[in-house]
Amino acid sequence: MKNGESLSVFVDESSLRNSAHGTLKCIACHTNFSKTQHPVRAFNSKREYTLINTELCKKCHPDASSQYEKSIHYDLFKSGNPQAPHCVDCHGNAHSLARTKPDKTIGLTLCNKCHRELNSSYEASVHNKARLQGKKDAPVCSSCHNAHNIESTKMTTKIKEGCFKCHKDMGKVHNKWLKNPPITLSTFATAHFDVVSCAACHSIEAKRGIYLTLYSRKTGKPVTEEELLKILETDPVGLMKKIDSNADGIIEAREIWDFFSLLYKKGVTSIFMGKMDVGNAAEAHMIGGKAEATKDCVKCHQPGAEFFQDIFITIQKADGKRSLLRAKPGVLNSVYTILPVSKFYALGSTNIKLFDILFIIALIGGIAVPIGHISLRIITLPLRSLRRMGKGGKK
The missing domain is CATH 1.20.5 (Single alpha-helices involved in coiled-coils or other helix-helix interfaces)
Known part of the structure; x- marks a missing residue:
């Protein structure tokens, strides 16, 4: 390799014949080679060699490849992140790929290579307890995040869909207790599901907050920081000055309105979509039993509610990461946020005086x-x- 690394070209015949690829001929993958042609090739590194050759996986695995190319992992790979996982990083060497059925626990070892900081919170969860008890449907990494088309949890609502794979008819279940006597509507549960993450109520001792994420009304997707820089013709520092105009580190209701108006003048119709969520990924995995879930309505539905004390303006980045700007607790009670945050309302806590x-x-x-x-x-x-x-x- 040009960087000085050495790559062994030895292939153990026994391992290859016993692998999932054992029935394939060499030229099925190594298309540029034959008994008479054996070109000498040069690569910058072993990593580059591996990534170039993983393109061959598409020939036999087009569906998995197509899903992967829609994932956050592929976005990181395209951006040049050297840690971004590709086929062989999870499935291993093509010459010794084991003959196994799909293994849903594969993430407990492979995902931990990059996400080891989340392992302890998952181990403390009711999901892991169910797995250790031998329950076949106990969720692991891929149960919620999928195997190939993994998306940034901050750029998608599919995590909730992951919960509903196992926890079916949750609307009916929640409507048994989620009421506002004497009024009982079937839409109460749905209204909560739309703006409250499952973990916000089911994560043990999590720090909850309200996250106001900037979305495009036209596309229905988050407006990323990169898009904002282009629209406003500025840099990251200039963008922060346009959002936090008085530079005090706290976003006020008037500043939300001013930024909303600025985007409108630039031809962008936007909205801040509100959602109650936990503060970090570790808390999102620390799911407790249903008996431990929050069921106290006053946590949200009263003036100065406990769960409405931490409010953040969220600006997404293309790689799934986000910038958080703390907002004043009273921003949701201001006339300035009626239009910018028009789709987020909580009876009792977001009343406008x-x-x-x-x-x-x-x-x-x-x-x-x-x-x-x-x-x-x-x-x-x-x-x-x-x-x-x-x-x-x-x-």
């Missing part, structure tokens, strides 16, 4: 008119009676 005052005034006015009318009729009853008898009033 001005609207509450106007509602009270309207309510008082609505009550005062009929009461005044009735009172006036009572007061003038004697006069109206005399008038009807011709003994008083105008003739």
Whole structure:
């Protein structure tokens, strides 16, 4: 290799014949070689050699390859990340690929190569306890994240779909207790599922927060930082100045409106999609039993609610990472966020005080008119009676 590395070209015949590729001829993969042609090739590194040859996997595994090319792993690979996993990183050397059925536990060892910091939180979860008890449907990495088309958890809603693979009819289950007496609607559970992650209620001792992520109304997808830099013709530092205009490190409701308006002037119709979620990936994996889940409505549905104290503006990046900017807790109670955050509302905790005052005034006015009318009729009853008898009033 040009970088000084050495690559052995020895292939153990016994391992190859007993591998999943044992029935293939050499030229099935090594198409440029034959008994008479054996070109000498040069590569910069063993990694480069491996990645070039993994293109051969597409010939027999087009579906898996197509799924992989839609994944966050492939995005990292295209960006030049040397740690981005490709075929052989998970499946091993093509010459000794084991003959095995799909192994759903493969992620417990292979995913941990890059995501080892999440292992302890998964091990503490009810999911791992179920796995250790031998339950065949106990979820592991690929159960929620899929095997090949892995997406950034911050750029997709498919994690919730992963939960529903095993936990079916959750709408009916939650509607048994998720009520607002005396009103009971089947939409209560769905409304929660749309804006609250499963982990937000089911993760043990997680730190919850409200995350307002900038989306395009046109595409329905997050507007990435890279797109914003292009739209606003600025750099990352300049972008932060446009969002946090007073540079105090805390985003106020007026600043949200100003940024929303700025994008509109640039031809971008946007919206901040609100979601309650846990603070980090470790907490997302630390799922407890259903008896430990949060069921206290006042955690969210009252002024100054506990779960509404940490609010963040989220700007996604193309690689799935995100920038978090802390916002003032009261931003959701301001008239400035009515349009920018129009699709996020929590009864009791996102009430707008001005609207509450106007509602009270309207309510008082609505009550005062009929009461005044009735009172006036009572007061003038004697006069109206005399008038009807011709003994008083105008003739």
